[in-house]
Amino acid sequence: MKSGQEELQEASLSDVKKELAMPRMAQSVRQAISQQNRRPNPRMRSSTEALPKISLDLGGVVTRKASFGTGAIIFSQGASAETLMYIQSGRVKLSVASKTDKEPIVAILGPGEFFGEVCLGSQNLRVRTATAMAPTVLKVIERNEMIRALRADHTLSYAFLSYMLTRNIRLEEDLIDQVSQCSERRLARTLLLLAGKRNQRNPHRFAGISQGTLATMIGTTRSRVNLFMNKFRTLGFVKYQGPLDANGGLHVNTSRLAKAFCK
16 A cells, blocks of 8 residues: 555656646646636636727828738738838738648738837848738838837837737737637637727628638638638627628627627
């Protein structure tokens, strides 16, 4: 019969083996999931609420306008990174190349958001491909001009830093959501983020995002997205005019969808 000391040593050794068997790069994510799993009903509310309104005055920054049609490549992964962009109108998809035929989507950005900002650091090459998902108008800012403006204007510097921090928090929430929520809840959260939850009284409409794109964003198949979208439409969460793959308009009732999935 084993002594208590021997049982304790075996239990400790078993725990160590389990820890070593888990991917070390995912340790921070595992801790976050572990904290969520302690709660009986994990909530989505903090992840889907709109980001705080940040005022960015680019009046003192030298910019030039650039317009892109739907499907146009703004810049490609591996190209020289010398500018960053501010979205005035439209929608931009950021994706990365992979060894397979799939195109992982990193983010979909809308008006009032920056992209290409990695050029402000030591990154000299684009790490993502940016594609216009709708007719898009951008303010293009040269790297050195933005650095000059950030050094000269402390208000702009503070606002830009706040913007980057809030966006980084959102990206971390996206990662945790991707590995801790079921695909149906991930789809609901993605629709709420795309809609922006700016106006909960009326359905928010956007176009140009296919069910295939939604499937890539949440890490599932197009057939499952189609199943969930039909369910959401039956429940009155969404409605759309024309097939999404043909850029039909998708209407999201953010109030009803948030109430169903944020509880």
